[in-house]
Amino acid sequence: MSALLITHGTLVTWGTENQILSDHAIYIEDGIIQAIGPSPILIKQYPDAIVLDAKGQLVMPGSICAHTHFYGAYSRGMAIPGDPPPDFPAVLNQLWWPLDKALDADSVKASALVCLVDAIKHGTTTLVDHHASPNAIEGSLDIIADAVRDAGLRAVLCYEVTDRDGKEKMHAGIAENVRFMTAASDPLIRGTFGLHASLTLDDDTLRACVDAIPDGGGFHIHVAEHEADEEDSLARSGKRVVQRLDDYGIWRENTIAAHCVHIDETERQILQQRGVWVTHQPRSNMNNGVGAANIDHFMAEGMKLCLGNDGFSNNMWADWKAAYLMHKVVNRDPRRANGADIATMATINNARLVEQFFPEQRIGELSVGAEADIIFVDYKPFTPLTAGNLPWHMIFGFESSMVTSTIVQGRVLMQDRQLLTLDEAEIMAQAFELAPMVWEQYTRNARNALQSG
Structure with a gap:
């Protein structure tokens, strides 16, 4: 698995002591976060890594x-x-x-x-x-x-x-x-x-x-x-x-x-x-x-x-x-x-x-040693955003359309809103083709349930 360097992100770390870190970078290798630090420092430290520029977006656990x-x-x-x-x-x-x-x-x-x-x-x-x-x-x-x-x-x-x-x-x-x-x-x-x-x-x-x-x-x-x-x-x-x-x-x-x-x-x-x-x-x-x-x-x-x-x-x-x-x-x-x-x-x-199901892994936070399950969120607050008030920004400001990139264990699954691992059009077409059969069988089952009930 190639090394990945996420740069220029506004990091939301979550974990027990949530932090918001401006213009920070995350270095990922073998699906694990190996280093976190200011972007200029990590860019110099890992010159051979594949770079994914967050361009100031929020970078947070999935x-x-x-x-x-x-x-x-x-x-x-x-x-x-x-x-x-x-x-x-x-x-x-x-x-x-x-x-x-x-x-x-x-x-x-x-x-x-x-x-x-x-x-x-x-x-x-x-x-x-x-x-x-x-x-x-x-x-x-x-x-x-x-x-x-x-x-x-x-x-x-x-x-x-x-x-x-x-x-x-x-x-x-x-x-x-x-x-x-x-x-x-x-x-x-x-x-x-x-x-x-x-x-x-x-x-x-x-x-x-x-x-x-x-x-x-x-x-x-x-x-x-x-x-x-x-x-x-x-x-x-x-x-x-x-x-x-x-x-x-x-x-x-x-x-x-x-x-x-x-x-x-x-x-x-x-x-x-x-x-x-x-x-x-x-x-x-x-x-x-x-x-x-x-x-x-x-x-x-x-x-x-x-x-x-x-x-x-x-x-x-x-x-x-x-x-x-x-x-x-x-x-x-x-x-x-x-x-x-x-x-x-x-x-x-x-x-x-x-x-509980992945006991050797640390999940749901941005920290060294944690699984690199990460998303980019294009949220531009017009009021101060802090670790303390983040939940209310999320409840009143975040929308699902703001997710631009999704990464699991260091693998990029979506970048700039483009799916990389699944063909959405093909999947939807196949599901749509099956739908009439599923609905027809469902309707028979539901009517039988009504009659027997």
Whole structure:
């Protein structure tokens, strides 16, 4: 891998002590940041490096998405048969479950690729994906991994185990997770063990998953996204979701609990005691009308709270903005969701989460020895920009169109808004060609679900 020298950047370092450094340079070798210093000094020190001139743009760590669903790409613009779903269980039954059943190997690949194009263009360099394709389970994670590899991004992948499609497919989902997790590791791709949610997992399935997971592995599961998850758990076990899953050993220091909108204080304490990572998806929560997690309390109590997008666009700054605004209106209190807390979730906490899967690597900061996952942002502030007020500049000033270059592990994936690793036009054309088949199959599945419901 060639040495790369980024020059004349306004560096935003993030990390535990964020700094903004004017006219600085970054020297990268073997995908790692080897030196940081004033541009004139590093230009003289590394005369043979390939130079990428930032021209005064902000140079900062790439964004990280802590919870997403590539397979949802084909939902864009799609009509849902029947009356509009009145609540989240109906959304699952009329939209997501019929859609994931409509996917085959080709559409799994296409949905991943369009999301990866979107991620590169929006400066999101690492994604934690949660996949489901009940009629194309075996090898589905390899298909997604190949797409991630072609894109050059960093990702953590899993398959969603559930009982909703029968025991044969449940066991196939377990096998897909185990196979992928135990396969030879890729420098930029890791696996974890996906579970849907307590409400679609019976006791025998939970035991089977815990028995099958490779040593040291963790789970990635939806938790209390809607009250129905809690109601189901109470009916099954007499316990709330977190307590029920705790009995089976689901909660580990590398387990991800997505949403946690309706957990109570006892459940929160269990998650904190077990060291579980909780992810917040504000755009999705608003769209599904499920409510708002108590993120201010989570942060005040020192929870490991992260930020995801749940399959929305990979413009993570949109979720910064949504989180900042959502909790103010829900609570009718402008003090909620402080910008500094949003920044901590999205940068420091998201980076520490990803490091659970890349334990030998330092991610999400510009420092010597860190992974060179970097973006350029063409943001020209008209008020003072400091390390202290940066979160509010990002929430009120940053737009996704301002990302001009994206780099992962020292490899340039986009330069001056030109994609270098993926052919966007070809990918979009291929995805568009498959769309009528996916939509037709989805519509049949959705109508069947309405009739059976």
